[in-house]
Amino acid sequence: MKAIVFDVFGTVVDWRSSLIAQFAELARETGQAIPGETLADEWRGHYAPSMDRVRHGEQPWTVLDDLHRQSLDRLLEAHGLDFDEAQRQRINRFWHRLEPWPDSVAGLTALRRHYTVGSLTNGNLSLMLDVARHAELPWNVLFCADLFRHYKPDREVYLGACDLLGLPPGDVMLCAAHNSDLSAAQALGLKTAFIPRPHEYGPRQTRDLHAEGDWDYVAKDILDLAIRLRSGDSA
Amino acid sequence: MKAIVFDVFGTVVDWRSSLIAQFAELARETGQAIPGETLADEWRGHYAPSMDRVRHGEQPWTVLDDLHRQSLDRLLEAHGLDFDEAQRQRINRFWHRLEPWPDSVAGLTALRRHYTVGSLTNGNLSLMLDVARHAELPWNVLFCADLFRHYKPDREVYLGACDLLGLPPGDVMLCAAHNSDLSAAQALGLKTAFIPRPHEYGPRQTRDLHAEGDWDYVAKDILDLAIRLRSGDSA
Known part of the structure; x- marks a missing residue:
């Protein structure tokens, strides 16, 4: 990967x-x-x-x-x-002007020592540049919907990113807090990592509280994902 | 800009x-x-x-x-x-695995405090990711030919980058060591900055030794460009 x-x-x-x-x-x-x-x-x-x-x-x-x-x-x-x-x-x-979760910057920083880290977002590129600057996200590359003129879960987004990376889908992993996004990626051959964000939708969130698929990794947060990947641990 | x-x-x-x-x-x-x-x-x-x-x-x-x-x-x-x-x-x-010119990393780092800094290159994205990592180039965004499936000087590359940035061409500046590249950008309404790299082609280089157009900025190198832009100085 x-x-x-x-x-x-x-x-x-x-x-x-x-x-x-x-x-x-x-x-x-x-x-x-x-x-x-x-x-x-x-x-x-x-x-x-x-x-x-x-x-x-x-x-x-x-x-x-x-x-x-x-x-x-x-x-x-x-x-x-x-x-x-x-x-x-x-x-x-x-x-x-969105704030990062507390682990996001540290997690991405740890991961980019060993992997290319990028967005794979339905946001447009100019929006994502502002978010990256505001939240100080250390991306290597921005994959945004307007590069592909498709929105996730359209296959063009996932496969388009792999193609631009020059990598087969099995060498690319999607990390998401949403099971449906991971499901679309997995069906196309990408690796998957689930991290729960149980308060994304507020205190009464009912969905995406747990991993609902056979994901390659399930971590507490992005920093925990970086630690698991270094230790060779999996889901 | x-x-x-x-x-x-x-x-x-x-x-x-x-x-x-x-x-x-x-x-x-x-x-x-x-x-x-x-x-x-x-x-x-x-x-x-x-x-x-x-x-x-x-x-x-x-x-x-x-x-x-x-x-x-x-x-x-x-x-x-x-x-x-x-x-x-x-x-x-x-x-x-290409080395940066001595001023490149310092210059880009100074510029990204006040501007979005990106590549606008005929290299493919996976190539540019490796160059960025090897040379430690602090890009905000990578614009590469394979995003547009066109090579400079095709207009699709220059205008495609402006479109993804959500900016009119007049708010985007191309910085290049090659007069022909700047000429194509200027014709499409982009701002232009020339920096000479008189040894790019070796000790007997004969072209691109001087600015050959009415560029918005002419600087000694990228770091000098950053200094000129802060001082409000122009060509």
Whole structure:
């Protein structure tokens, strides 16, 4: 195994707490009451359906920044929240300023000593550059949906990354907090590593609490994955 | 200006001295007489013509690693040099172990404090990952020909990078040691910075010794470019 690619939203960065904190900051600055938790959860609720519209040809190729903006507009209307264009642009960029989980930077740093580490994300490249800078993520390479003009779980994303790496799928491992992402990767011959992020969706999270497939590695977090890989330990 | 993308071979790394040193090492190990300087120069001589065959549709899309191998085989035959398959594979990977010019790492490190810094290279991504690791180049992002399936000076490469950066061409600057590369970028609206590498082609280099266009910046080297950009100085 030569390269490890990572799902980013939820696996490497804590999008929910980061969005809520930025909504709270905006509320303090504007004096407006903003239901930050509800907005964060509902906004993320639009995520998969919005990409599915693109995946199924109901909407032409659209980068995630623009899908986020479309769902934000719908969300604000549903909640009767009145934000002007500048505020909407600012809110949409909340996704560019996400905090890493506590182990992420140390884990990636340890892994890149021995492996190529990259993203394998549905975020667009310009979004991922900002996330990397803000969270100080030490990537070797960024694989983003707009390189392939496909969204995971489309096979073009997983196999496209392997092809650009010049590696057979069996030399590439996907690390993700989501069983469905790993399932798609495994079916195409990639190695898989599951790490649970039991609070990604908040305190009442019900899914992806445990490994649900025969993954090559199951680790506590990214740093623990680095330790297991060095010790030759597996799932 | 928000992002600076770099030509790599010749601009950031010293391919010629690096190839010659590796040929010398191979000669010591095998006891075989190897005309390292001649091979380096002639191998590089095949570079543009081999990409032009792809650019003009005479050969289907082929990554640079494979073009290098095709021209290496021709070169060895022309010189009557007998290397087996394993040796040829090793020699082809000389391009993966290139040394940076003395200012490159310091210059890129200074620039990435204020700009996104990326490659904009005809090398393939897997090749560029090895070069980055070997030379310890602190890229934020790798733009490589195989992302676009086009070689510079095709417009798809320059404009494809701007598109993925989410920036208009005027917010992106190409830094290169080659006037022709800058000319293609400028025609598409990118900013330009020329740095001379007067020994890239050896002691008798005759081209690209001076700026030959109206470039936005002309600097001594990459570190000097970083200093000029901070001081607001221009060409």
